[in-house]
Amino acid sequence: MHAIRWWGFILLSALALQAHAAEPRWDGLTSDWLEGFHLGGYSSVQANLHPGGRAEASLEELSLLISWSGDSRWKFFSEIEIEQPVRWESGKGLTDQDSVLDVERLYFDYNINETFNLRAGRYLTPVGRWNLIHAAPLVWTTTRPLATRELFPVALNGLMLFGAVPFETRVLEYTVFAEALKDQQVDRDELEYRNTAGGRLNLTGRTEFGLSALEFNESTAGNQRYRLMGVDFLSRYAGWEISGELFQRWLTSGGDGGSGGYLQAVAPIAPRWFAVGRLENYKRAGDGSSDRWLIGAAWKVAPSRIVKVEYVGGDEERPDSPKGLLASFAILF
Template identity: 35%
Template sequence: MVIPHCRIPGAWPARTWPVLLALLLALGAPLARAAAGPDLEAPRYVLGRGLHLPALDLTLAGYTSLRVRGLEGRDTRFDLHDLALFLIWQPAPRWTLFAEIEGEELATVDGRGLNNGDSELVVERAYVDFAATPRLNLRAGRFLTPFGRWNLVHADPLVWTVTRPLMTTVPVPDHASGVLAWGSLPLAAGNLEYSAYLDGSESLDPVHGEAEFEEVHLPAIANDFDHAAGGQLRYHFLDEAAQIGVSYAAFDIDRGRGHHHAFGADGLYRWHRWEVSGEAVYRLNSAAGTRDDWGAFGQLVVPLHGPLYGVGRLEYYSSGVLGEDVGRGSLGLALRPVPPVTIKVEYHDGNNHRVLPDGWEVSCGILF
């Protein structure tokens, strides 16, 4: 859910109320439970894992990201890019309620000075999980689309680069509203994760049609499903050092002109702090006269000294929907003094400055 241009001070728009409702649902019930009787177990806080309140069966966590950008043809810009709060309530062993409330671009400083005109308050995720069996979990609500690997771990402190590959954002909307079945099974010497979902965003998402793309401005196309079905298989092996995944989605999207099918594959391998990863996608576009979308990226992470890493990435995306072909190379450094904190510097250069302008970017992300 997106509550556009939520400004403080001033009157809150009507669509801020879903955010307040999500907060009340996450906090109100455990507070009522705690009021029913004393609990002497003390709260516990761990950086990167949040504050656990045993008396409420509640965990508060989140992340924040500060960013500075110097892009070709634009003013240098500093912004509080993300401030996200996670609320996790487990009222019973088999039930979990989760909400992610995120503020985007809450404060920006550029050539015009300080402003917050682009700030947004977003319910990024809000769902309930039920552990039906040790191998099967059921989810209902708004969740990240299980397509590819990057979309599921895209929070700034968890990724190695400041920027996100274009082919992980455009082919398939990054969120869904509906039901999801997921779990894992032992297979050979590894573990097979599975997920399958049905989406009804057109009916279930109260702000359907307003979701924006991360990092790129593409007003001509939508980042919302109308209806969708899909799933993902992911195999972990070599003692969790390696994983490969395949994804599929069949969907109609807002302003999408027909039914689409997308196929994805991804992989990751870690060895002695080295890491190589990549994703590929192919999307069949049904609209007459529109060529299909396809693209891929490959990324290498190299340990340099202590917690300092070098990062390089090549990406390419050919889009019939955008009518654009985009290639980009990125080089950067990533410093992880402690696992929940990541400081990154990146320079990127490509062949399509209109969609992805060249330049440098710096970010500091913290899981709290």
């Protein structure tokens, strides 16, 4: 399985680097710049029993996280992921043909001062909330709302200016970003986006509010240019959580470019057990529409491990939006 061999090479290389970081150099001096390296990652397995009886299961991803933070103003972060290294489907058996090696993030940060930071490299597009915390151990459900991944580019290669400023008793976080280099490799069935630029504001507090705006070209017929506006919120209290995102796109030449969003609620039902419910909608010209509802439960085995079980219903099933009974286990290490 070529994907697993790739993962083994990456993992061993990273472990060797971390081990070297703790060893003295040949001249007896410690390599200070290597001591700031940290190695981690996450992974998840999931299964899906579809409404028609078809079943499938997969090792959904293997992600390696490498970060560095020294005494200087510089920081480094990377996330290298193998998507679906192994997949099983009833009637077809095991395969690794769907595996893809993906550089999700790889960037350098430079701290200019207390208010301004500069990022250069590949990073997750700062739009909404789910896209920034999409890792399986950090979200409540196995499935991801379509609107959070099909209406805009989920990652960019470019520059970002970001920081935070006091706002009364809260903090206002800001981000301004622009694409500088197009993707050199496009995954199967993935839309291509070009010339992306935008910004995001997020007001922190017990209830957080976010506003996102960006403009980009999409590689559909005519290479149309779009503008997108998004609003989002997250509120937590006594173990309860409610969150939502709403997006609207327009063609710069005029006309509707698609829309979507979701509303999700989480309620504590027992120690480390939570009930989860979600409603979502997605609509885009040429891609149809999708309405989904979800009800499920999540068991926080530990802060870094979570088990999820959910049933997803709604209109017609599609490859990028499954229905039926789903279960998964995710771990952050």
